[in-house]
Amino acid sequence: MTPAPRLAMVAGEASGDQLASLLLAGLHERWPGTRAVGIGGPQMLAQGFEAWWPSDKLSVFGFVDALRHYRELVGIRNQLRDRLLQERPDVFIGVDAPDFNFGLEAPLKAAGIRTVHFVCPSIWAWRGERVKKLAAAADHVLCLYPFEPALLAQHGVAATFVGHPMADKVPLDVPRADARRSLALAEEDTVVALLPGSRRSEIRHIAPALLQAALLMAQRRPELRFVLPIAPGLRTMVEQAVVEAGASHLNLQLVDGRSHEVLAACDVTLIASGTATLEAALYKRPMVIVYRLGWLNWQLMRRMAYQPWFGLPNILLKDFVVPEFIQDAAEPQAIAQAGLAWLDDVPRQERLQRQFTDLHHSLRQDTSARSSDALATLLQKA
Structure with missing residues (x-):
């Protein structure tokens, strides 16, 4: 049994907050003493999450909106990166929001902090070039859909199909x-x-x-x-x-x-x-x-x-x-x-x-249990 991990997480907008809260609920069942900090919303807060910034700071959509808020978003990401490099959590979990999280996960991974990306970007639908950024950013990917791990394996990215928490x-x-x-x-x-x-x-x-x-x-x-x-x-x-x-x-x-x-x-x-x-x-x-x-x-x-x-x-x-x-x-x-x-x-x-x-x-795969198993394996390797 691994001890309760110290987690850092980033989730943007309502859907990410919801996914992260369901994941946190399962992690608390496995490790009751789990502490999680970072960027999150009200549903994560209900699971005891400590939000340093609210998730709605990341609620932008599309290239134009992202450009409009670019300086603020980069400032938040840089501040969060520096704080996490100092505190060194056991695992960082980026929940979706790839355009924000990849730029945070990559320097954390380079510094030896284990990084997990929860939700494979839809590289099978559009912007397939993101798989290169994903490989550089994440030690492991938790996938919602069954066909994704094999696709990621073709690019050397370790991944686990965990099902969709909403299906549970x-x-x-x-x-x-x-x-x-x-x-x-x-x-x-x-x-x-x-x-x-x-x-x-x-x-x-x-x-x-x-x-x-x-x-x-x-x-x-x-x-x-x-x-x-x-x-x-x-x-x-x-x-x-x-x-x-x-x-x-x-x-x-x-x-x-x-x-x-x-x-x-x-x-x-x-x-x-x-x-x-x-x-x-x-x-x-x-x-x-x-x-x-x-x-x-x-x-x-x-x-x-x-x-x-x-x-x-x-x-x-x-x-x-x-x-x-x-x-x-x-x-x-x-x-x-x-x-x-x-x-x-x-x-x-x-x-x-x-x-x-x-x-x-x-899609009904007991996502929280599968995810905590994947995280436990990652922690044991660390």
Whole structure:
């Protein structure tokens, strides 16, 4: 048995905070005396994490946003690097946020501090050249998806498939009735979940299209109820988007957080591409994936894509099992039609639920136990 490790961690934005908190919970089960410090969010704090900076400092998206905040981000990274080189934790775990974490992990690794990257960058989807930076930065990679370790091995990167912690957390049988009671929704209600994202840039670019699509759906089916979970700190921005979209009269319920309850309760979701789409798949929900970026970010990203799919469920299942409307294609009329089509096609819904159930089983691997095993092996080698 190795002693409780001293960990340093960096997680950016809501999805990284969530992944890191689930990992911390498992590590505390194995090593109750574990101390973890660095950059994290509220869910990590609930696991006893000591945040030297809040994770929302890293909540930027796209090349343009990163350039705008470049000096501040580099300053934070340099300060954190110097402090960690002085304190020398047993292991540093960078949770996603590769553009920030690689530049931190590399000097720590060079100084003899063990480095782990949790979440393989999507080198199989775009920006494959990052694998070279990953090899220089990480002693080991904890992979969410089963095909990733073999891919990394081709580049000399040690990795372990640990499954996806959300697959462990989300029940195989969706608690739909409980979620509806919690949200004051009736069993007979037809519910559409609107998930525009957790970044300010996503609310700016995506929320208007989802709200306008909801208005069009309501014109066709006035009985529809809409629920929109709001990420922390974004309520004012979302409320303004509702007014600007002319959706103030829509049968729309705004809730703070609680996105998992909303996904469990809904019949279909209009959803921003990202981690939330995988969560929707784990809740076996029909979905319409939407994404828009600023013009320059889109021009840069589209040139780096390797696959025809944008959303995680389609990438993992290697097929367009759910519709995607990206950038110029993200028109409210098309989004609304795709959402209504799900509601009117029960056999298609049932087929999708079977596919998502198989995906859930493949990712349900007891991530915290697998991750702590990998960390224990790394510590023993050290």
